[in-house]
Amino acid sequence: MTLQELYKQLRVSLSESDARYVLKKRTGLSHADMIANPGQSVDEEPILNDLELYRQGIPLSRIYGEREFWGMRFELSDATLDPRSDTEALVEAVVARYKDNPPENILDLGTGTGCILIALLSEFPQAAGVGIDLSAEAIETAKINAQQNYVADRATFLQGNWAESLDESFDLVVSNPPYIAKKVIQNLDESVKNHDPTLALDGGEDGLQAYKEIFSQLFPLLKPGGRAFFEIGFDQEKSTRRLSEESRFSIISSYADIAGHTRVVELVPENISGDK
Numbered sequence: 001m002t003l004q005e006l007y008k009q010l011r012v013s014l015s016e017s018d019a020r021y022v023l024k025k026r027t028g029l030s031h032a033d034m035i036a037n038p039g040q041s042v043d044e045e046p047i048l049n050d051l052e053l054y055r056q057g058i059p060l061s062r063i064y065g066e067r068e069f070w071g072m073r074f075e076l077s078d079a080t081l082d083p084r085s086d087t088e089a090l091v092e093a094v095v096a097r098y099k100d101n102p103p104e105n106i107l108d109l110g111t112g113t114g115c116i117l118i119a120l121l122s123e124f125p126q127a128a129g130v131g132i133d134l135s136a137e138a139i140e141t142a143k144i145n146a147q148q149n150y151v152a153d154r155a156t157f158l159q160g161n162w163a164e165s166l167d168e169s170f171d172l173v174v175s176n177p178p179y180i181a182k183k184v185i186q187n188l189d190e191s192v193k194n195h196d197p198t199l200a201l202d203g204g205e206d207g208l209q210a211y212k213e214i215f216s217q218l219f220p221l222l223k224p225g226g227r228a229f230f231e232i233g234f235d236q237e238k239s240t241r242r243l244s245e246e247s248r249f250s251i252i253s254s255y256a257d258i259a260g261h262t263r264v265v266e267l268v269p270e271n272i273s274g275d276k
C-alpha cells in the first residue's frame with residue numbers, strides 16, 4: 001500500500017496527528033519524508049494491526065507503550081497510569097509559584113511513570129527529588145524515564161506506602177494520588193478501566209482515602225516555608241478543603257480547569273497562611 005492510501009485509511013478512525021504518529025512509529029519516516037514522497041509503498045500489515053487494536057479500544061499510548069507529557073517522552077508499563085494532560089496543570093502551577101525561588105528538593109507521592117517529578121526536575125535544574133510508589137514495577141519504569149529524560153542523577157525512586165518510611169523534609173511535595181471512588185471505577189471509559197492499573201485509580205469508598213493518608217503524614221515532610229500541591233477530582237474541592245483543615249493545613253491557592261472545576265490545590269500548614 002502507498003503511504004497516502006494508508007494515511008487515508010488511518011484517518012477514518014484517527015485524528016491527523018495520531019495518524020501521522022502511527023505512520024512515524026511503524027515506518028520511522030519523518031513528517032517531511034512523508035510529505036516529500038506520499039506515493040512510496042510501505043508494509044501495511046503492522047500498521048493495520050495497530051489500527052485494529054485501536055478500534056478494539058486500546059489507546060495508542062498502550063499500543064506503543066509511551067506518552068508525551070510536558071514535552072517529554074515517558075515509557076508506560078502495566079503498573080503505571082497513562083499520564084494525563086490534566087496533570088500538566090499541576091506542573092504549570094508549581095512552575096509559576098517557584099519561578100523566582102526554585103525548590104531545592106521535591107517529593108512526589110504516587111509517582112507512577114515519574115512524569116510530575118521528572119518534568120519538575122527538568123524545569124528546576126538545581127533541584128533533586130524523591131518519587132515514591134507502592135508499585136515496584138512503576139518504580140522501575142520511573143527510573144527508566146528519569147534516565148531517558150536526563151535527570152536520573154537528581155532523582156531517587158523508592159517503593160513505599162506514601163511517605164511512611166521517609167525521614168526527610170522537602171521544600172515542595174507534589175502528588176496526583178488515586179481519587180476515583182471505588183464504585184465509579186466500573187463506569188469509567190473502557191480505555192481507562194481496562195488499561196490503567198486499579199492501584200492508580202482507586203481512591204477508596206469516597207475517593208478521598210489517599211488524601212486522608214497523605215495529609216496525615218504531610219506536616220513533617222515540609223520544611224519551614226514548604227508547600228504541597230495536589231491534583232484533585234473535579235468535584236473534590238470542598239472535601240479536600242475540609243480534610244486539609246482537619247489536618248491543620250490551609251488551601252492557599254487553587255487552580256481550575258477550562259470547565260471551571262478546581263483540579264489543583266496548594267496547601268501550607270495553617271499557621272503560615274495566617275488562618276485560625
Ligand SMILES: C[S@@+](CC[C@H](N)C(=O)[O-])C[C@H]1O[C@@H](n2cnc3c(N)ncnc32)[C@H](O)[C@@H]1O
Pocket residue numbers: 079080081082083084087109110111112113114115116132133134135138160161162176177178179199200201
Ligand atoms: C493517579 S496515579 C498518578 C501517577 C503519576 N504521578 C501521574 O500523575 O501520572 C497514582 C499513583 O499512586 C500510586 N499509589 C497508590 N497507592 C499508593 C500508596 N499507598 N503509596 C504510594 N503510592 C501509591 C499508584 O501506584 C499510582 O502510580
